[in-house]
Amino acid sequence: MIAKRMLKYVEGSSVTRAMFEEGKRLASLYGAENVFDFSLGNPSVEPPLAVKEHIIKILNKLPPNKIHGYMNNAGHEEVREAVAMSLNQKFETNFDKMNIIMTVGAAGGLNVILKTILDAGDEVIAFAPYFGEYNNYVANYDGIMVAISPNIPSFQPNLEEFASKITEKTKAVIVNTPNNPTGVVYSEETIIKMAKILEEKQNKFGTAIYLISDEPYRELAYDGVKVPYLTKYYKNTIVGYSYSKSLSLPGERIGYLVIPREADDFENLVNAATIATRILGFVNAPSLQQLAVAECLNETTDITTYDTNRKLLYQKLTTLGFECAKPEGAFYMWVKTPNQDDNAFVAKAKEFNLLFVPGSAFMCPGYVRIAYCVDQTMLKRSFASFEKLAEAMA
Amino acid sequence: MIAKRMLKYVEGSSVTRAMFEEGKRLASLYGAENVFDFSLGNPSVEPPLAVKEHIIKILNKLPPNKIHGYMNNAGHEEVREAVAMSLNQKFETNFDKMNIIMTVGAAGGLNVILKTILDAGDEVIAFAPYFGEYNNYVANYDGIMVAISPNIPSFQPNLEEFASKITEKTKAVIVNTPNNPTGVVYSEETIIKMAKILEEKQNKFGTAIYLISDEPYRELAYDGVKVPYLTKYYKNTIVGYSYSKSLSLPGERIGYLVIPREADDFENLVNAATIATRILGFVNAPSLQQLAVAECLNETTDITTYDTNRKLLYQKLTTLGFECAKPEGAFYMWVKTPNQDDNAFVAKAKEFNLLFVPGSAFMCPGYVRIAYCVDQTMLKRSFASFEKLAEAMA
Numbered sequence: 001m002i003a004k005r006m007l008k009y010v011e012g013s014s015v016t017r018a019m020f021e022e023g024k025r026l027a028s029l030y031g032a033e034n035v036f037d038f039s040l041g042n043p044s045v046e047p048p049l050a051v052k053e054h055i056i057k058i059l060n061k062l063p064p065n066k067i068h069g070y071m072n073n074a075g076h077e078e079v080r081e082a083v084a085m086s087l088n089q090k091f092e093t094n095f096d097k098m099n100i101i102m103t104v105g106a107a108g109g110l111n112v113i114l115k116t117i118l119d120a121g122d123e124v125i126a127f128a129p130y131f132g133e134y135n136n137y138v139a140n141y142d143g144i145m146v147a148i149s150p151n152i153p154s155f156q157p158n159l160e161e162f163a164s165k166i167t168e169k170t171k172a173v174i175v176n177t178p179n180n181p182t183g184v185v186y187s188e189e190t191i192i193k194m195a196k197i198l199e200e201k202q203n204k205f206g207t208a209i210y211l212i213s214d215e216p217y218r219e220l221a222y223d224g225v226k227v228p229y230l231t232k233y234y235k236n237t238i239v240g241y242s243y244s245k246s247l248s249l250p251g252e253r254i255g256y257l258v259i260p261r262e263a264d265d266f267e268n269l270v271n272a273a274t275i276a277t278r279i280l281g282f283v284n285a286p287s288l289q290q291l292a293v294a295e296c297l298n299e300t301t302d303i304t305t306y307d308t309n310r311k312l313l314y315q316k317l318t319t320l321g322f323e324c325a326k327p328e329g330a331f332y333m334w335v336k337t338p339n340q341d342d343n344a345f346v347a348k349a350k351e352f353n354l355l356f357v358p359g360s361a362f363m364c365p366g367y368v369r370i371a372y373c374v375d376q377t378m379l380k381r382s383f384a385s386f387e388k389l390a391e392a393m394a
Numbered sequence: 395m396i397a398k399r400m401l402k403y404v405e406g407s408s409v410t411r412a413m414f415e416e417g418k419r420l421a422s423l424y425g426a427e428n429v430f431d432f433s434l435g436n437p438s439v440e441p442p443l444a445v446k447e448h449i450i451k452i453l454n455k456l457p458p459n460k461i462h463g464y465m466n467n468a469g470h471e472e473v474r475e476a477v478a479m480s481l482n483q484k485f486e487t488n489f490d491k492m493n494i495i496m497t498v499g500a501a502g503g504l505n506v507i508l509k510t511i512l513d514a515g516d517e518v519i520a521f522a523p524y525f526g527e528y529n530n531y532v533a534n535y536d537g538i539m540v541a542i543s544p545n546i547p548s549f550q551p552n553l554e555e556f557a558s559k560i561t562e563k564t565k566a567v568i569v570n571t572p573n574n575p576t577g578v579v580y581s582e583e584t585i586i587k588m589a590k591i592l593e594e595k596q597n598k599f600g601t602a603i604y605l606i607s608d609e610p611y612r613e614l615a616y617d618g619v620k621v622p623y624l625t626k627y628y629k630n631t632i633v634g635y636s637y638s639k640s641l642s643l644p645g646e647r648i649g650y651l652v653i654p655r656e657a658d659d660f661e662n663l664v665n666a667a668t669i670a671t672r673i674l675g676f677v678n679a680p681s682l683q684q685l686a687v688a689e690c691l692n693e694t695t696d697i698t699t700y701d702t703n704r705k706l707l708y709q710k711l712t713t714l715g716f717e718c719a720k721p722e723g724a725f726y727m728w729v730k731t732p733n734q735d736d737n738a739f740v741a742k743a744k745e746f747n748l749l750f751v752p753g754s755a756f757m758c759p760g761y762v763r764i765a766y767c768v769d770q771t772m773l774k775r776s777f778a779s780f781e782k783l784a785e786a787m788a
Contacts, residue, residue: 001602001659003513006666046458064440068643111675119397136673208395249462251681265395272400279530281505286680287645
C-alpha cells in the first residue's frame, strides 16, 4: 500500500541492507575489530573542539527562544551574513546575506535548489562516476538525469560528450569537486572550458543552465591542490555546501546554498528556494547548529589524518598491483577492479572481511570506492586482508 | 528561469512577505512595543531548563563522533527505543524502536510519509479549517487535496461530508488535534465514528486509508481535556509528532513518525519512510537534538502561561462582542469576523497595530486566527487596540 514509485527503492535498498547485515554478521563471527568497513563516508576525525565550546557558550549566553526558535526560512540573518563575509574573505567574492540560504546539509540544499528550478521533463547533467543519490534527488522533481560517460583514467569531466548532450531542456549540471567517489579535483583549466561551453549553449538555446556545485569536500584537499570557487568562472553557478566533512558534523544536517546576485532570475531563485525550504518540510536549517557553525567559520577538522591514511592506502594498493589514481581530495580511493565485475570483486573482498562500495552504485562499473575516513590502526590492521585479496585475484 | 510550478508560490508568498514588511514598518513608526503581532505560532514560553542541561551533559559525556555523526536514517536506535517506551507508558501502546522514525520536525515527518504513500492522483482528505501547508505537502507528491467543509460552530470534523468524499483513490486523511487554527480537540466520540467510517470504506474499496495524525500540539491541552491517542482507535493511523511546541524547539526541527505494527503493509511503510527520509535530503533528524529530546521525554514547557493568555484573551474578546469558541488546546483563538470578509477585517485590525492571519489561509474565510503564544504584558497592552477595533467594527 506504499506508493508504487517507492517500491523500486525498497527493493533496491534491501541489497544495501543485506550488506549492512552481512557486516554485522561478520563482526559477530570474527569480532568487530577484524571487520574492515571501508563502505561509509562517515568522518573518523573528531569535530574541532571549538564546536563544542561554542555550542556551550551559545547555550549560556543567548536567550533560549532565540537559540531554538523559528527564524526566517532562509536562516538566521546574522549567520547568513557571517557565512557571506567568510566566503568573501576566502575567495574574493562579493556576497551578502541575501546570497546565502542555510540548509539541512548539502542533501537538503540540493533538494531545495532542484525543487526551485525543475519542471517535469527538465534535464540535469552529471559526470559519471557520481554520487548515486543525485538520481533520486532529480527524480523527486520529475527531472531527467543525463549521465556523461567517465573519462578514464583522469576522471576529469568528459567535456566533448558534455557539450554534445546539452539540449534546450538542460536546466542544470551537477559537479562535485573534490569528487566522491574518485577523489579527483577539477582543474581550473577544466572549469574554464566547462564555463565556456555552458555560456555558448545558453546563448544558442536562449536558456539559463545552472551549474550546481556540490561541495561537501571543499576543505579536504591535499598536496596544496587548488579547488577553484566556481561562481567566479560562471555566473549561473549555485553552490551547495555542507559542514558534514569539514567540521565532522554529518548527523547535524547543516550547510548552505550560495545563489550569486549575477545569476539569471536571482530574486525569484532566492524567493523560490526559501519557499522550497519551507514547503519541502525542512522549514529551516537546525537553529543551534546554524549559530554554532557561524562561530566556527575558520575551523576545519584535522585533515592530516585523512592525508596520512591516503598515503598509506595508496602505497599499499599500488604495491599490491591495484590500479588507482592518487586522489587529490575527499577521503575516497577509486580502484579499478582486476576484472570488469565490480560486484564480484566486492563479494570477493568480503571474504577477507573488507567492505567496499561497487562502482556501479556511482554509475561506473569496473571500479570500487574505498572510503579511508577510518581509524588509522584499523587501516593498518586491514592490510593483511588487502594482501590476501590481491593474491586471490592474481 | 525558476520552475513554472514554483512561480505561483513566489507570487503568493509576496503577500505574506508584504505583511511581514508591514509589521516591520509599523514597528519603526510606532515602536516595536506598540505593534501586536498575533500572526505567528512561535512559542513564547522558554524550553524547560532540562533541554540546555542535557545538551551540555551530552557534549561533555559522549564521544563527539557519536554526538554529531551519521546514524541509521531512521534515527539513533536508543533514541527511537526511548521514544517508544515513553509512548507506551503514556498511552498504553505497544511500540518499540521499529515503530519510530525520527524526523526533521512534524513538517519533515509529514513530507516523508506522504512521499512514502502517494502516487500521482491519489487523494488526501483534510477538514477545513486546516493548516495551509498541507496543500503544499500533498502537491509535492502529486497528490490531490480534498477539503471537507467546516462544521460551524463546533469545528469538530463534518463526518457526513467526510464519508461521502472518500473514494477508491483516497490514500490518506490528515487530522490535527488539538487543532491549528481552531484550538478544538477532537472528542473520543468523534474519533470512534471516524474510525468506523474509515474501516467501512476500506472494506468497501479494498484499500488501505492511512489516518495521519499531525500532533505538534498534543501536550497543549487545557481544562483537563482528553486528547485520544489515535493508533488505539484505528490501526492504519500514522502519528507525526514534533517537539516544536511541547519543548519550545521549533527552530531545531526535531520530531518523529509512529508507524504501528498493525498498519497495513507495515514493513514496506517503515522501509520506504526510512528511504524517503534519505532521498528527500533530510538524511536524518539532527543528531544532537535527537539525543537531547530522548533525555527530556517527560518534560514540557510551562503551558500555564498559554492557559492564562487563553483565558484573558477569550474573556476580552467575548466581552467586546466577538464570537469565538473557547479553545481547548493549542495556542490559537479562532474568531468569527463581524462581516464575512476576513481579509478586510485583518486590514482593519492592522490600523490598530493588531496582526492576525485571515481564515482564508486555512481554507475557511470569515474567521481569523489569533495566536496567543505571546508575551503576557504585550497581550494586556494590546487590549486597548482590541477595544478600538471592536468600536470600529460596530
